[in-house]
Amino acid sequence: MRATPIERRRSRLVPRSSISLTILMVVLVLYTLVPLAYLVINSTKSQDDFFTSFGLSFGSSFNLFQNIGEVFSYNDGIYSRWFLNTIFYVVVSAGGATILAALAGYGIAKFRFRGRNAVFAVVLGAVAIPGTALALPTFLLFSSIGLVNTPWAIIIPSLVSPFGLYLMWTYATDAVPSEILEAARIDGAGEFRTFFTVSLRLLAPGLVTVLLFSIVTTWNNYFLPLIMLSDPKLYPLTLGLAQWNAQSTGTNADPIQNLIITGSLIAIIPLIAVFLFLQRYWQSGLAAGSVK
Amino acid sequence: MAAVVASVSKTPTRTRRRLGIPIGWGFVTPFLVFFVIAILAPVVYAIYLSLFREQIVGGSGFVGFDNYVRAFTDPEFWAGVGRVIAFMIVQVPIMLAFSLIAALAIDSGRLRAPGFYRILLFLPYAVPGVVAVLIWGFIYGPRFGLVGSINNFLGAQIFTPLTPDWVLASIANISVWEFAGYNMVIFYAALRTVPSELYEAASLDGAGPLRTVMSIKLPALRGALVITTIFSIIGSFQLFNEPNLLKPIAPNAITSNFTPNLYAYTLSFAGQQYNYSATIAIVMGLITAIIAYVVQLRGTRKELA
């Protein structure tokens, strides 16, 4: 939104590029990329090559496609199941969390009502509660009402994003001018109709930001499923990969490091793709959220 | 969060009612329902549990504040707390410095293709923590991992990232790798909101790049710094995934009370001491909240000064 004048300013003020800064950044980028390069390179190796060749060089044969095939066929194709589970959890949790946060953040930003400050204080106070510390009591609570080992045990806790609410509040405060709401009211539109027909479009960059960060949180969730799920058929990818890793060592070792590496690579591609495609949206959404 | 809360009331809005219920509640209620189920109820339940003790032999009984007394005098627990504090003191500044330098460099306009660096540095954030630990675990292997190859090249066991002396640093490295890019993006987003008139004014005053950074950019980042610091602190106190996943390859270095979260996990799921574990969770929540609050206060006080 505010990008254009800034970009123009850039070119006028600082015309030359700095070599020392470039070197510094290349070092940081190398540090960032080495583990990812390790992942990509080793996903092309067979199990034997993995142990016998140097970590950052290719093996004696190019095994990527065999590895991918094996990832999806090992254990009766349980990996595809984990993949679909993850997508299901992500779509329901992140979608739900975004809608709930948008409604609530908008409600707090645009309406004055009794208890508004209290709601805001309680919810933001919850940001400081360590999520993993909550997981144990949540497990015990859910286990006594029979939710453990069901998809709900993963989805319900993921639906609440205090940070998302905060972001939507700051975003809605600026992005939805009160005059537009006034105009809609004069036209006799209901508040919810106004929200869905007018405000939602104005909130889009903020929504995408919250959605993306909820997607990352759910996609990467490990602790909650670890506690809540005992049936491998319900596992998300993170838990599944951790189990393969445990399985490939231990007293009944079934060494499948090539599958763990290749499975990990496949598991990170969707998220990276989503971030790359949507970068314009989430960066402007973050910009609004981070000023406060 | 105090500053945030205080600023809420300044937002001008109007009240509208339908059937006597403020319409604002209509928007907030769905969120609150799940908030109560997923956050408030577990907190209340944890408090309830912390007042009891259930035994493998002999059932359950009310014990008052016994569990709290035990927690406050439990050396295993405080050893874990000390460890995450040490982790926090080292890891958070290094990570934020990395993020800050990268954000300032990208924003400086003195790099070719800054967007390229921005997206590459951000990539690890999209890698699930589990996958990050698996990759680094393979790299850390002192005999057959990448580190092992370096050791073989050097002809001795020089680098031993999984020994008790080094394992905390090795975990800190994984965290830096995972989150530095994410914090960089937040800093960068904050820098982009600085109005260009400010830069122009500085330039007319003859300010060099360093002075621009010190007097315009850093102040603009204060809010973002407070937020990222708070989240990093909370993250440090929650440390679990990395040590839990590295434990099999570093069993003596990562003890069962390595971090408070790992301790709580071991207590409840290996030791079936659910009540004491809930107590640990509550105490940890309180400590985290207090530290986050102090950082928030200090952050805002500087802002006023």
Next chain:
Amino acid sequence: MKRSMRIAAAALTAALFAVGLAACSPGGGSDTSAAGKPADLDAALSKGGEITYWAWAPAGEAKAKAFEAKYPNVKVNYVNAGSGVDEYTKITNALKAGTGAPDVAQIEYTAMPQFYLAKSLVDLSSYGFGDLKSDFIPGSWGAVADGEKVYGLPEDSGPMAMFYNQRVFDQYGITVPTTWDEFSAAAEKLHAADPNQYLTSDGGDGYFASSMIWQAGGHPYQVDGTKVTIDLQDEGTKKWTGVWNNLVEKKLLSPTPSYTDDWYKQLGNGQIAALISGAWMPSLLESAAPEGAGDWRAAPMPTYDGTAASANFGGSAQGVLSQSKNPALAAAFVKWMNDSPEGVKVLQDSGSFPSTVSDLKAPDFADATSDYFGGQQVNKILLAASETVPDGWQYLPYQTYAQTIFADSVGQAYANNSDLNPGLKKWQETLVSYGNEQGFTVTGK
């Protein structure tokens, strides 16, 4: 402000209500009262049905498939829910939740008491399992039975022996040690010859330490109902640390954690030249360290004074969980797996060492040769070892937890290459106070 208080109060009430609901509903399943009778097993098999079976041993899935082939109207959902403590955690969670536990689970002998004391396992004696006692070797039977009650059937057993790499021994001129003194000397010689070479590896493992104490004639854990005595400084323990301290303090043990990639690699390439381990080790070496094929041999465990002695290390049973909705069918499956020729055959095909007397006594079992072990008759050595396991050994009713926290105390001595005894004392202290907190009456000597 008052308004805020009211909102907070309302939210709290809602939360309390949710908690109240939770507190009222039943917790874990503990209903084992439905006693069956022997005839129920055949009835259940002919009626058919569906059961869930959790295991991690290599034979787990094969057994489920073979059983389904024999009884086509029974469906067995085989699940690998992690090995050892990972699986127990999931079972404990499911029991706590009141749902989600399997019908049948693989449980190591070391973990049996913790499950039957918590009434999580069905007493199978009403199905006539008490009569099966003579089918199994006493060491294994003792782990599944508590007096007249039978909580499962033994699967494999783990008499200990020494497995060693003949190629490495030849290369460095090491003769096969028969006493622990010779073993220590060999460890020094090998490591002095090449600092990358270790005679054996032990990074600290509570089960291994217990078994070593067992071989030395110790009885550190004594259990009588809920009365427990722990003495990790008894004569046997001291005998073992007398030998092992020397290896730990002189850094003669490979520090690589057991059962990790690096460890299997070092076994394969000979950098770890010998292992003191259970009867399940040969098949594990064969699958996880294939590079070592042909190099390995087995020998009796070294002794303290020339008198042959061994111990058990590992071994699992199958039990029926109290949550099972079809305990008769589950019991029938357990019986078929462990007390029928077809079931035990599947186990043996996977390379495990059975617990059934008739199979152990079969001539072709003792005569079987292994190519991985250079054509040696490994079973003969293991059979002889199983005859020399000292009697009267007991595990703690919370041995799994003891294992989990072993690294916190004794593991630190391993990490610092220091005397194991202070670590063992500290481990004991923790175990005593844990046991007392859990309602046992535990005394430490």
